[in-house]
Amino acid sequence: MATQQDVxxxxxxxxxxxxxxxxxxxxxVKGKGSRVWDQQGKExxxxxxxxxxxxxxxxxxxxxxxLKTQGExxxxxxxxxxxxxxLRLARxxxxxxxxxxxxxxxxxxxxxxTAFKLARFYASTRHSPYKTKIIAFHNAFHGxxxxxxxxxxxxxxxxxxxxxxxxxxxxxxxDLHAVKAVMDDHTCAVVVEPIQGEGGVTAATPAFLQGLxxxxxxxxxxxxxxxxxxxxxxSGDLFAYMxxxxxxxxxxxxxALGGGFPISAMLTTNEIASVFHAxxxxxxxxxxxxxxxxxxxxxxxxxxxxxxxGVNAKRxxxxxxxxxxxxxxxxxxEIRGMGLLIGAELTAPFKGRARDFLYAAADAGVMVxxxxxxxxxxxxxxxxxxxxxxxxxxxxxxxxxxVVNG
Numbered sequence: 174m175a176t177q178q179d180v181x182x183x184x185x186x187x188x189x190x191x192x193x194x195x196x197x198x199x200x201x202v203k204g205k206g207s208r209v210w211d212q213q214g215k216e217x218x219x220x221x222x223x224x225x226x227x228x229x230x231x232x233x234x235x236x237x238x239x240l241k242t243q244g245e246x247x248x249x250x251x252x253x254x255x256x257x258x259x260l261r262l263a264r265x266x267x268x269x270x271x272x273x274x275x276x277x278x279x280x281x282x283x284x285x286x287t288a289f290k291l292a293r294f295y296a297s298t299r300h301s302p303y304k305t306k307i308i309a310f311h312n313a314f315h316g317x318x319x320x321x322x323x324x325x326x327x328x329x330x331x332x333x334x335x336x337x338x339x340x341x342x343x344x345x346x347x348d349l350h351a352v353k354a355v356m357d358d359h360t361c362a363v364v365v366e367p368i369q370g371e372g373g374v375t376a377a378t379p380a381f382l383q384g385l386x387x388x389x390x391x392x393x394x395x396x397x398x399x400x401x402x403x404x405x406x407x408s409g410d411l412f413a414y415m416x417x418x419x420x421x422x423x424x425x426x427x428x429a430l431g432g433g434f435p436i437s438a439m440l441t442t443n444e445i446a447s448v449f450h451a452x453x454x455x456x457x458x459x460x461x462x463x464x465x466x467x468x469x470x471x472x473x474x475x476x477x478x479x480x481x482x483g484v485n486a487k488r489x490x491x492x493x494x495x496x497x498x499x500x501x502x503x504x505x506x507e508i509r510g511m512g513l514l515i516g517a518e519l520t521a522p523f524k525g526r527a528r529d530f531l532y533a534a535a536d537a538g539v540m541v542x543x544x545x546x547x548x549x550x551x552x553x554x555x556x557x558x559x560x561x562x563x564x565x566x567x568x569x570x571x572x573x574x575x576v577v578n579g
Contacts, residue, residue: 197535204231207554207561209540218565221540225370225402225514225552228429228475235470236432243466250462252455258465265472269411271420272440277460281401281427282316284437287454288423289320289364291445292395296361298448300393305339306360310346312372312545315364315399324364327372347377349384356388362395362423363388367413370402373548374509374516382419395422395445401437402514405429406475406555409484409512416511429555432471436464480555484512490559491515491551494566501570502577505549515551516544526576533572539565 183198199211207230209217222228229236243258250256263275278284289307296304309315313326319338322331326343340359344351346369356363363385369375389396398421404412405426414421422445427437458464474480492508495517499505505517519527527543534541542550553562 197532199535206230206232207557207565216538217535218539218561218568220551220553220565220569221542222552222554223433224428224542225407226428226431227433228405228407228555229432229471230554230556231433233432233471233474235474236434236467239466239470240434240463243463247462249458251457252460256460256462256465258462258469259460262465262469262472265469265476266426266438266440269476270424270440271414271442272424273443274441274446276439276454277465278427278437278439278456279435279458279464280316280437281399281425282318282321283456283459284401284425284427284439285315285321285324285364285399286318287439288397288399288425288441289324289362290454291439291441291449292362292364292397292423294453295395295445295448296393300361301359304359304361304393306357307341307362307364308352308355308360309341309343309364310366310369311343312346312369312375313343313364313366313399314369314371315366315401346372346375347381349381349388352385352388356392356394358392360392360394362397364397364399366399366401366403367417368403368408368511368514370514370550371544373518373544374514374550376509376511377417379417379419382414382417386419389422397421397423397425399425401425401427402552403511405472406481406484407512407514407552409481409488411476411481413511429475430471431464431468432475434464434467436468475555484555487553487555487557487559487562488512488515490562491553491566494562494570498566498570498573502573504573504577513551513553513555513557517549517551519547519549523577529576530573533576534569537568537572537575539568539572541569 201209202212203210207219209219266275309324311326315321315325323337342355367377398414400412408416410416424440430436495508506520507518510516525546527546531543544550
């Protein structure tokens with residue numbers, strides 16, 4: 174028999190959780206594939222993917238089996254020791270990318286914090302203690318620690334917390350001339366998302382990323398790619414840098430890396446990694462056997478032609494549905510992004526109402542996201558089925574109709 178303590182409702186959130194989130198009114202309790210069920214048994218099609226995290230859907234059988242097996246073997250040992258799952262996962266990432274060294278953390282914030290610290294330490298060690306400038310971009314998002322939220326180009330997330338880390342400059346995204354204007358030999362790094370996620374699902378142009386690579390080479394600065402949201406298959410390539418043919422010096426990964434289990438990674442070269450030594454950085458949980466085992470299985474599934482080649486085909490189906498909805502209601506001015514990171518910008522009459530469409534979608538039985546007040550965002554499972562896409566879009570169209578006519 175359930176006790177009073179066992180029975181929880183959405184109202185309990187406001188009583189016990191710090192008020193930094195505004196969750197939906199329903200509470201999901203079960204997920205399978207691209208479907209989710211709430212406490213009342215109502216079904217939802219999941220186009221949100223835990224914000225681009227559940228890249229293989231909910232409770233993928235291979236991930237569940239790996240978690241069970243590792244859960245009966247070894248959970249945590251700390252970085253006083255190493256472990257087999259971490260070493261296997263590191264080798265997989267190195268073999269599949271430009272990287273020669275990897276370090277594991279627990280979140281995108283931590284991976285980016287590590288990357289930014291390494292970039293400054295490398296510049297200080299190899300060049301000059303005055304080579305500290307970081308160039309980043311308006312509307313970028315790199316995490317919630319004080320350092321990463323300052324590098325992120327959205328003051329609404331960084332203001333009010335006291336003095337910010339210094340020597341960080343923001344310029345417009347996709348504007349190479351703006352970068353050239355502030356780039357100099359004091360610059361230690363340029364930090365960029367190949368596809369801005371939180372900032373509106375805007376992809377970098379090839380010329381922009383190629384130009385950043387050339388500028389960094391000219392000024393002995395490091396090029397840091399934040400692929401926390403756009404990496405691990407979401408673009409249709411394993412990492413987005415592969416699509417552009419531009420190789421960064423440091424790359425960060427999280428979200429889909431663990432398929433839903435918290436883990437992140439920072440990837441770099443031997444030369445850059447060599448400036449760190451034992452004690453330069455660390456993490457209690459980073460690289461734990463549970464997370465690395467699950468991530469290893471997720472990596473093996475995602476990094477296959479079947480999954481990666483299927484991403485763009487699924488994107489085309491999403492775009493087809495969104496175009497039909499957009500044309501019917503004059504709703505979208507642009508559908509952008511790459512692969513299964515899709516942004517649909519609202520037209521002028523609906524600017525600022527992204528959350529209205531999000532809530533209406535939930536009522537209609539489909540989970541979607543927004544990227545700011547003017548953009549609807551879709552980041553579903555990379556292996557979502559065609560029937561799920563069709564049904565979810567039917568529900569989304571119903572939600573749109575209610576908002577537009579309401």
